[in-house]
Structures are given as structure tokens and as C-alpha cells.
Amino acid sequence: MKNREDKILLGHGSGGRMMHDLIEGLFLKHFSNNILNEQTDAAILNVGSSEIAFTTDSFVIDPLFFPGGNIGKLAVCGTVNDLAVSGAEPLYISVSMIIEEGFPMKDLEIIVESLAAEAKKAGVLIVTGDTKVVNKGKCDKLFINTAGIGRVRKEDRQVSKALDIQVGDVIIVNGTIGDHGMAVMNARESFNFKTTVESDCASLNQLIREVLDQSSVKFMRDPTRGGVATVLNELVEKRQLGIEIDESNLPVISGVKAMCELLGFDPLHIANEGKVLIVASEKDGNKILEILKNNELGRQSAIIGRVVNDHPGKVVLKNETGGRRIVDSLSGDQLPRIC
Amino acid sequence: MKYVDEYRKKDLILSVSEKLKSISKKEIVLMEVCGGHTMAIHRFGLHSLLPSNIKLISGPGCPVCVSSQHFIDTAMAYSKVPGVIITTYGDLIRVPGSTTSLEKERANGSDVRIIYSVLDALEIAKKNPEKSVVFLGIGFETTAPLTAAAILQAKKENIPNFYVLSAHKVMPPVMKALVNEGVKIDGFIAPGHVSAITGTAIYDDLATVCGLGVVVSGFEPVDMMQSVLMLTEQLESGTPKVEVQYQRVVQHDGNKIAQQILEEVFELRDDQWRGLGTIPESGLRIRENLSAFDAEKHFKVEVPESTEPKGCICGQILRGLKTPVDCRLFARKCTPSDPVGACMVSGEGTCATYYKYRT
The missing domain is CATH 3.30.1330.10 (PurM-like, N-terminal domain)
Structure with a gap:
């Protein structure tokens, strides 16, 4: 198997690269069948x-x-x-x-x-x-x-398979990212941050039903462990397409932003429990955005990026000052920086 | 977000960039000492905003990266002692030692806990009086006062099962060592949080004796660009000196209380740095009268001779002689999920930064 560890480490369960390798290298190897292989x-x-x-x-x-x-x-x-x-x-x-x-x-x-x-x-x-x-x-x-x-x-039935992703397609999220992971972290650790960050934990089936009934969706997935970054990386992996995210369009509440700044985390890697990432053509994307914004669970929806020809297989974030960086899948557990 | 957004304003960054381009004529090499600075430069794409004759190189200012292999191996040896709880800031648990890492030892049954403040380690010690709690003290003048305060607190509260394995280091000796070694540097972008504690006089020698420019800098893109501008102005006019860009935090004399606590708990010692060897009076050892809290005095463990990973050029990268892309392991055998060297582990390590921003 790809993974060289001889024991399970916590990182194997974090939803990032290590878990991906464990699934590919061990579980799929032994359980493989046409249905499971769709992943x-x-x-x-x-x-x-x-x-x-x-x-x-x-x-x-x-x-x-x-x-x-x-x-x-x-x-x-x-x-x-x-x-x-x-x-x-x-x-x-x-x-x-x-x-x-x-x-x-x-x-x-x-x-x-x-x-x-x-x-x-x-x-x-x-x-x-x-x-x-x-x-x-x-x-x-x-x-x-x-x-x-x-x-x-x-x-x-095709919406989880991402069959028809094309350059120019837009990536939409139904609101602020990182809320769940940071709310739980603040409750668990002894930071005592005075923040009102709450988990976004919510059932999205009714919201998603509205979207599917009224528009055309090419792909959707909920960015739980491993966050938005991991879902988008899995989407372009092995494809001749890349994804560009625009930092200025990322909805992140100030409490989450501040905690991430302090701890050295990336909101794109933080778990969500009430969010869905949707990929659609630009035309459908605008309609979807409208539908989402009319729903309680989608008020702060935004188009956060696009499918591009450049950097195939990679997700790149463009920041407001002109810098660009690769947004990788989460590797192991996120570790807070120390200085 | 207040105190952040205003220092990330694109217009301001671009106007400093324009000014830099108009005054910069000489070829100059500036070293950003701190890993936080390296990260900010790459994160905000500042390289592309500098004139081509200004070169920035990364220095030895990431605590995880410069901690010696022997220190990591010692921590590993302590983690195997029955009844020991290792407490550490997160990054350290993934640094590969000579044979294993704390993360792997934890899977083997060692009690290794990630904490966010050394005071959490004290709490763990209080709650587990039958165990020995070892805190792995790393970092420069930034984190060392906190460790010192925890040791004084442990003394005051009479907590007998709290120990510190100190790999704390001080900044100026390594900067001088690089200059003396002949690394070509015209000026330093010095870490603002170090000077928040120490003040700025620690760099006077570098300006007066070595003739180098030093600007104590903040960590946001506007801070960094302004610091490069200040250094360029100094070097173009031939007047190298110590200046403070990070004036909203740093005072000339630093934080006197923190300095006193540091002085009370620690004394200087010769210390090992990854890839740089032993540098005189560059590390902090716990003073004899507080040796009850010194893990090195308390635990007698066999630490096998440490070996640096084969092919890893962290040492040369930390000295600013090479960049990660010069390493044949970089992004192939050595990645953040499977790091070979310490510089790939820490989020502020030069290799991890290059990996993340390798567009």
C-alpha cells in the first residue's frame, strides 16, 4: 500500500491526504467493486x-x-x-x-x-x-x-460523479466556511477565545432539493473533514483541469478568520457540517446563487472560484495582493504554529 | 479584521513597491530571519513586487527547523520513560528524529500531548501528580519568557512533577555566525516579536561592527514591503543602521519584565543548531538554582547518536546558501505529509513554505 506507516496515526482519520492513501491503499484494495470504486x-x-x-x-x-x-x-x-x-x-x-x-x-x-x-x-x-x-x-x-x-x-444520479466539469464552470459554497471546526476547537481546547463562532451543523437536504429542482448541477459535495480544500483537490485530481479560488470571495466570519490567523490554520482546511460545494456552468451558477441566497441556510452563499485550464490537477488561491499559492489537501492533522 | 486588514491593503503595498523600484539601484541581498516572514513573503507574493536587483533569502528563524536532531531524539527517549507525559507545541510532533517521531511514538503508546500554552503543561502536571510532565521548550526570545514564567510558577506553586527540556535559543549569535561564515548578506529583516521582548540594541553590533542594515519588521505584507524599502534606503545611501518598522509593537528597550524573567530563569550556553553546528552562547539553559525543573538534570536516558536524514539539505537552506528547489528530495521524497527534514514540517519552515506556494 502507498502508506508507509506500520501503525495507524491520528492523521489517518483526518480526512486529508493520509486518510486518502489509507482508503486507496488498503480498503479499496480489499473491498473493490464497481459501486464502492465510485467513492x-x-x-x-x-x-x-x-x-x-x-x-x-x-x-x-x-x-x-x-x-x-x-x-x-x-x-x-x-x-x-x-x-x-x-x-x-x-x-x-x-x-x-x-x-x-x-x-x-x-x-x-x-x-x-x-x-x-x-x-x-x-x-x-x-x-x-x-x-x-x-x-x-x-x-x-x-x-x-x-x-x-x-x-x-x-x-x-450524476451529481456526485462530476462527469461534465469544464473550464469556466463556477464553484459555489452556501455560506461561511470553517465555522464547525473552529467552534469545536474552541470548545475543546483551553483557548478561552471570547468568540461567538457556532457550528454550522445543519441538514441541507431541503436546500439541495430546491437547487436540483430548479437548476442544473454538475457536482456537489459537503466539505466536512479536510474542508473545502480537500474536496476541490479530489475533484481535479487526475483531471486536465485546475481550480482557481479568489480569496476575496471566500466567505469566512471574522471570528474564524481571527482564530485561524492566531493558530496558523487555513479556513479552507477546516471542517464544515452545514455546507455544500456546488459546481455548475456560469449561467446556472448565477441562478443557483439566487436560489441559495433565498434560503435560510444559504444567505451568505458565494461563487468562490472557477475551473481553469492552468495548473491541471491543482487548486490555486489568488489573494487580494496578487499572490498565488497552491491549496493542497490537508496533510495529516492541522498543527498550530508555535511562534 | 482590525490590525490585519489595514496592513494588507493592495494600494499601499503597490505604492511602496513603486517607490522601491524608483530608488533601488544596487544589487542587494536581504535575509528575512524569521519563518513567519518567509511565509508572509510567499503568501502575499511579495517577490514579484520587488525590483530584480533585490534578493530575499530565508534564514534560520523557524524554531522547529533549527532544533537539533539530538534534541528531538532526547524528547523521543523521554517519551518512552514510563510515567512521562510529553507536552509540546504541535509542529514538533511530526519532526522526524533519527529513527522515529513523537507522532509515531504516540501511536506506540507514549503519552504525547499537543498544547497551545506552556501553562497548559502546568495544569496537566497538577492534574497528574503521579506522572512526570515534560514540556519541550523551543523558540527564541519570543517563547522563552513564557517557559520561564511557567518554571517560576511551578516553583511558586510547588509543582514537583513539571520539567522543561530547553532548546530555547537567542537570535543575535546565529545572525552573526552567518555573517562571519561569509554568507553574502547586506541587511537583515529582523523578527518584530523578538524585539518586542528584547528591544533593538541586540542588533547594534551588526550595524556598527559588521556594517549591515537591520530593520525590525512586522509580519503583514505592508510591514514587509516597508522594511525592504527602509533597508534599501539605508544601503543606497551607505548608512546601515538598526531601525524599527514595527513601531506599533516594538519599543527600543523591549519588555523589561519579560527580560527580567528570562534572566532569572535562564543562562546562555553554547548550543547545537540543525545544519549550523554548535554556536557559542546561542542557547538558553535553566539556571542551577532551578534545576529541579530541568529535564536534562532529572532524567537519565540513553540517547543514541543522532543522524541527519540522508540527502536533506536543511542545513544549507537554514544558512541561506540554498533554496528548497535545490534539494533533490524536495516535493518528491519530502512533502508535508511525509517530511524528511524539519524545514518541511513546520508551517513556517522554508521548505514547507516553498512547497505550499510552488506555483
């Missing part, structure tokens, strides 16, 4: 005469409660969004819990209530589940796995 957020399956999307995701977030949400809300949004960006209408989800002995019942209740509330909001039913309790110290408080299935309309 989309959800598998598209033919069942009888209809097509369904199927996906799964595990949630191990620490802390369990953070500004803007908790692990329960996140567990629904994550799976719903994976289905939605695959062009599917999410219908049913499962919820499995691995709970550490001694976990407060009161906290579990709050989390379960959030799961139920978010499922209702997203219009999905929780139809099956599993419960395991492990000895104290054998897992960290609570881990949740959700899986989901959704119905795929024929006309939407």
Missing part, C-alpha cells in the same frame, strides 16, 4: 426498478456538546447531507450507539432528543438502531453511528 459520499444501488442511495458515518466528536449543536444533531445532519449531496432524497436512517459505562443519563436524553428533533426537521425516520455499552475507559463517553438510505431520481 462517492453515498453508494447508488439498483434495487428492483428503482435506485437508492446508501451511506454510513460514525461520530466520535469531543466535546459531545458544542456551540451550535451536539453529537446527536450532528449524527443526523452528517448522514442526511451525505445522501443529499449524492442527489438523493433522504428517507430512513439507523442510529447505533456505543456508550461508555457511567455516562450520565441526563446527557444521553438531551442527545437523543436532538437526534429526534433533527430527524423530524430533515424529514427522515429513524427506523432501526443498536445499543452497546462498554466498560469505563474502553470508549470515550459516546460514539454514534448512523446509516441512511434515500431515493434517487434518475435525473439527479
Whole structure:
């Protein structure tokens, strides 16, 4: 396999280059089949005469409660969004819990209530589940796995495959980036930044449905771990096309910008949980922008970049002062700088 | 964002660029000592705004990059001692030692924790009285006062299980060493945060004895361009001196309280620098009366002889003699996700910066 490590490092789970190598070099090597090899957020399956999307995701977030949400809300949004960006209408989800002995019942209740509330909001039913309790110290408080299935309309089944990307296509995001990662980091570490940054954690299926019903989308994906940078790099990898992002158009709230400046992070690498990246022709892009801006979850949408002929396979950011830099996938974990 | 946006204004940057082009005649080489400066230059594309006769070279001012292989290997040896918790600023955990890295040792079961302030290490020590907490102290006059303050705090609160492995260094000796070695430098862009602590007198020798220009600079593009302009004016008029561009932060005398704390806790020692060898009186050792907090005095570990990675030219890059693109490992065998040398690990390392901005 590509990865030369003999043990799993934390970076293997960070959504960046190391995880990519692990998936390519180990999982795909052994699991390979036509459906999995598509490597989309959800598998598209033919069942009888209809097509369904199927996906799964595990949630191990620490802390369990953070500004803007908790692990329960996140567990629904994550799976719903994976289905939605695959062009599917999410219908049913499962919820499995691995709970550490001694976990407060009161906290579990709050989390379960959030799961139920978010499922209702997203219009999905929780139809099956599993419960395991492990000895104290054998897992960290609570881990949740959700899986989901959704119905795929024929006309939407290509949106996760990026089949027709062309020079001049625009890249749109439905609002500010980096909010989730920075909100969680601020809640977890002892920075005590006085900031109002909240996770953007939200189910996007209704927003995405509006977009798909009224316009033509070439590709969409939710930029979770590894951030916007990782999704865009995966998009142009192995293609004779590049992407140019314009820094002045990137929506980043000042709290996130300030935390990133202080810690040496790049907002493009920070996780989001209520964002979708959409690629469309310029004409459709403007229409999509209008649709997004009319929705509560897309008020601050922006066209952040374009597909270009230059630097094939690479994502390049142009800043306001004329500088240009390569935006790589995240390598391992982001590390704060020290001086 | 206040205090940032106004120093990134394109018009201002371009007007300084125009002025530079109008006054610059001589071929000059300026060294930006600090990794933060290297990053800013590349991030904002400042090379393209300078006249072709002004060359900027990167210097040895990234703490992670200049920490010696022996220091990394010692930290690794401590991490294997039962009951030890290693606390460190993030970048260091990925620096390859002679045989392994702290990141890999953590996967092997060592307790290695990333912290954001040395005071977090003190808290960890208080919460884990049965463990020994070692803080890996790296950085220049910028981070050293914080380490010093933590040691004084540990003494005051009587925290017996807190130790520091000090690789702290001071800036002026290495700058002089480069000049004495014959590296062609006409002036230094000096790190503003160092002088915020030390003041500016530390560079007087470089101007008066060595005849070099020194401008203490901030880290935003307008700061950097203005600093290059100030150095160019000095060098064109033949009047090298120490000047402060970063006046919103740096005062001539620096921060007296921080200086006193530094003096109270540390003394100078000869110290090893990656790729530069041992430089006299360039490192900070914990004073004898505080040796209870000195990891080197407390732990007796076998540290195998350190080996520098084969083919890596970090040393020459840190001396400004080569650039990363001269290295045959660069962007091939050595990348941020799989670094061979320390300069590829730190976000402010010269190699990592060149890698990121290699358009």
C-alpha cells in the first residue's frame, strides 16, 4: 500500500491526504467493486426498478456538546447531507450507539432528543438502531453511528460523479466556511477565545432539493473533514483541469478568520457540517446563487472560484495582493504554529 | 479584521513597491530571519513586487527547523520513560528524529500531548501528580519568557512533577555566525516579536561592527514591503543602521519584565543548531538554582547518536546558501505529509513554505 506507516496515526482519520492513501491503499484494495470504486459520499444501488442511495458515518466528536449543536444533531445532519449531496432524497436512517459505562443519563436524553428533533426537521425516520455499552475507559463517553438510505431520481444520479466539469464552470459554497471546526476547537481546547463562532451543523437536504429542482448541477459535495480544500483537490485530481479560488470571495466570519490567523490554520482546511460545494456552468451558477441566497441556510452563499485550464490537477488561491499559492489537501492533522 | 486588514491593503503595498523600484539601484541581498516572514513573503507574493536587483533569502528563524536532531531524539527517549507525559507545541510532533517521531511514538503508546500554552503543561502536571510532565521548550526570545514564567510558577506553586527540556535559543549569535561564515548578506529583516521582548540594541553590533542594515519588521505584507524599502534606503545611501518598522509593537528597550524573567530563569550556553553546528552562547539553559525543573538534570536516558536524514539539505537552506528547489528530495521524497527534514514540517519552515506556494 502507498502508506508507509506500520501503525495507524491520528492523521489517518483526518480526512486529508493520509486518510486518502489509507482508503486507496488498503480498503479499496480489499473491498473493490464497481459501486464502492465510485467513492462517492453515498453508494447508488439498483434495487428492483428503482435506485437508492446508501451511506454510513460514525461520530466520535469531543466535546459531545458544542456551540451550535451536539453529537446527536450532528449524527443526523452528517448522514442526511451525505445522501443529499449524492442527489438523493433522504428517507430512513439507523442510529447505533456505543456508550461508555457511567455516562450520565441526563446527557444521553438531551442527545437523543436532538437526534429526534433533527430527524423530524430533515424529514427522515429513524427506523432501526443498536445499543452497546462498554466498560469505563474502553470508549470515550459516546460514539454514534448512523446509516441512511434515500431515493434517487434518475435525473439527479450524476451529481456526485462530476462527469461534465469544464473550464469556466463556477464553484459555489452556501455560506461561511470553517465555522464547525473552529467552534469545536474552541470548545475543546483551553483557548478561552471570547468568540461567538457556532457550528454550522445543519441538514441541507431541503436546500439541495430546491437547487436540483430548479437548476442544473454538475457536482456537489459537503466539505466536512479536510474542508473545502480537500474536496476541490479530489475533484481535479487526475483531471486536465485546475481550480482557481479568489480569496476575496471566500466567505469566512471574522471570528474564524481571527482564530485561524492566531493558530496558523487555513479556513479552507477546516471542517464544515452545514455546507455544500456546488459546481455548475456560469449561467446556472448565477441562478443557483439566487436560489441559495433565498434560503435560510444559504444567505451568505458565494461563487468562490472557477475551473481553469492552468495548473491541471491543482487548486490555486489568488489573494487580494496578487499572490498565488497552491491549496493542497490537508496533510495529516492541522498543527498550530508555535511562534 | 482590525490590525490585519489595514496592513494588507493592495494600494499601499503597490505604492511602496513603486517607490522601491524608483530608488533601488544596487544589487542587494536581504535575509528575512524569521519563518513567519518567509511565509508572509510567499503568501502575499511579495517577490514579484520587488525590483530584480533585490534578493530575499530565508534564514534560520523557524524554531522547529533549527532544533537539533539530538534534541528531538532526547524528547523521543523521554517519551518512552514510563510515567512521562510529553507536552509540546504541535509542529514538533511530526519532526522526524533519527529513527522515529513523537507522532509515531504516540501511536506506540507514549503519552504525547499537543498544547497551545506552556501553562497548559502546568495544569496537566497538577492534574497528574503521579506522572512526570515534560514540556519541550523551543523558540527564541519570543517563547522563552513564557517557559520561564511557567518554571517560576511551578516553583511558586510547588509543582514537583513539571520539567522543561530547553532548546530555547537567542537570535543575535546565529545572525552573526552567518555573517562571519561569509554568507553574502547586506541587511537583515529582523523578527518584530523578538524585539518586542528584547528591544533593538541586540542588533547594534551588526550595524556598527559588521556594517549591515537591520530593520525590525512586522509580519503583514505592508510591514514587509516597508522594511525592504527602509533597508534599501539605508544601503543606497551607505548608512546601515538598526531601525524599527514595527513601531506599533516594538519599543527600543523591549519588555523589561519579560527580560527580567528570562534572566532569572535562564543562562546562555553554547548550543547545537540543525545544519549550523554548535554556536557559542546561542542557547538558553535553566539556571542551577532551578534545576529541579530541568529535564536534562532529572532524567537519565540513553540517547543514541543522532543522524541527519540522508540527502536533506536543511542545513544549507537554514544558512541561506540554498533554496528548497535545490534539494533533490524536495516535493518528491519530502512533502508535508511525509517530511524528511524539519524545514518541511513546520508551517513556517522554508521548505514547507516553498512547497505550499510552488506555483
